[in-house]
Amino acid sequence: MARTETDRCPGVLAVHQAADGGLARVRLPGGWLSAQQLEVLRIAAAELGDGRLELTSRANVQIRGLDARGPRELSDRLFAAGLLPSIAHERVRNILASPLSGLDEQSRYDVLPVAAALDRALCARPGLAELPGRFLFALDDGRGDLADVQADVAVRALDDRSAVLSLGSRGARVSWTEVPELMLAAAEAFLSVRDQEWRIAELADGEERILKRLGLTADKPLNTSTTRVTAGAHGQALVVTVPLGSLTQDQAAALAAAGAGVRITPWRSVVVPVGAAGLEEVGLVTAADSVWEGVTACAGKPGCAKALADVRADASRLMPTFNRDGQRVHWSGCERRCGKPAGGFVDVVAVSDGYLVDGERV
Numbered sequence: 001m002a003r004t005e006t007d008r009c010p011g012v013l014a015v016h017q018a019a020d021g022g023l024a025r026v027r028l029p030g031g032w033l034s035a036q037q038l039e040v041l042r043i044a045a046a047e048l049g050d051g052r053l054e055l056t057s058r059a060n061v062q063i064r065g066l067d068a069r070g071p072r073e074l075s076d077r078l079f080a081a082g083l084l085p086s087i088a089h090e091r092v093r094n095i096l097a098s099p100l101s102g103l104d105e106q107s108r109y110d111v112l113p114v115a116a117a118l119d120r121a122l123c124a125r126p127g128l129a130e131l132p133g134r135f136l137f138a139l140d141d142g143r144g145d146l147a148d149v150q151a152d153v154a155v156r157a158l159d160d161r162s163a164v165l166s167l168g169s170r171g172a173r174v175s176w177t178e179v180p181e182l183m184l185a186a187a188e189a190f191l192s193v194r195d196q197e198w199r200i201a202e203l204a205d206g207e208e209r210i211l212k213r214l215g216l217t218a219d220k221p222l223n224t225s226t227t228r229v230t231a232g233a234h235g236q237a238l239v240v241t242v243p244l245g246s247l248t249q250d251q252a253a254a255l256a257a258a259g260a261g262v263r264i265t266p267w268r269s270v271v272v273p274v275g276a277a278g279l280e281e282v283g284l285v286t287a288a289d290s291v292w293e294g295v296t297a298c299a300g301k302p303g304c305a306k307a308l309a310d311v312r313a314d315a316s317r318l319m320p321t322f323n324r325d326g327q328r329v330h331w332s333g334c335e336r337r338c339g340k341p342a343g344g345f346v347d348v349v350a351v352s353d354g355y356l357v358d359g360e361r362v
């Protein structure tokens with residue numbers, strides 16, 4: 001499928017102009033942020049943006065409401081903080097890693113160091129700066145929490161020696177020592193065969209053609225079961241849900257004070273050391289039975305010019321109405337459904353005179 005649109009994925013240098021000002025997206029490979037880096041982002045949001053840090057479905061962070069001087073000043077601060085290691089690659093550092101990797105007993109292999117190594121190797125290859133901003137790498141520590149993120153190139157641990165490398169539904173057994181090189185080789189193979197496509201799944205026979213170029217045979221049946229990670233204690237870690245994925249200044253400061261660093265998850269939550277204190281007091285959620293658990297929303301009004309409703313205000317008011325049986329719920333201000341979660345969810349979409357819930361008017 002050849003695309004005709006331009007890839008407008010925002011970054012720090014390619015800021016998107018939204019209705020409420022500039023929107024910058026900061027890529028965080030593996031979702032990792034040191035406490036100091038989180039403070040840099042928090043202060044930048046206060047001084048250059050609207051004060052909030054938005055968490056995305058790819059475990060990145062966005063700052064909204066930047067004025068004209070904001071993007072330049074923000075990029076200078078991020079560069080100094082080590083959050084902009086390559087100008088050329090800033091929009092292509094899309095690397096998800098299981099956020100609880102190495103922290104609880106479900107982890108078969110600690111994939112966070114692999115994510116860091118993959119990021120360094122990616123930034124060292126000039127040609128890979130040409131990847132589309134939507135191209136996604138995923139490293140699953142074996143628990144299956146990233147099984148439904150629809151990565152272009154995914155790796156799932158079998159044990160501490162081997163993993164399954166998969167492109168879509170096709171997978172081959174590989175050893176961990178060859179994983180970063182194979183993932184980047186798959187990305188390079190994609191670039192060499194694509195036309196205007198953004199994702200491997202958009203290429204005709206893309207998975208098969210790329211696996212062949214890598215010299216791999218897809219013979220390993222894929223385990224497609226998905227494990228959901230909810231708020232609460234998991235081994236040495238505490239998963240903290242951020243209501244509607246939008247961190248206030250107080251919340252960001254409390255998370256930065258919780259330990260040496262945090263891991264942002266793709267589910268609008270943050271991983272901190274178990275025993276971290278002072279989080280509920282600022283409105284963060286540390287237990288899975290909260291009505292905020294699994295509820296997400298796009299920007300909506302007034303941030304997005306396309307929005308038909310202030311979905312965040314409506315979600316806060318009406319949330320328990322749609323939070324059926326603990327399913328994920330996503331509120332969208334229009335049918336584009338930005339930021340929707342991977343996998344199944346209750347679909348709440350604004351229309352001109354109200355909302356549709358899973359296609360039915362309410």
Ligand code: SF4
Pocket residue numbers: 298299300301304305306307308332333334335336337338
């Ligand atoms: S889903 Fe629609 S209203 Fe919401 S952010 Fe995307 S374009 Fe805007």
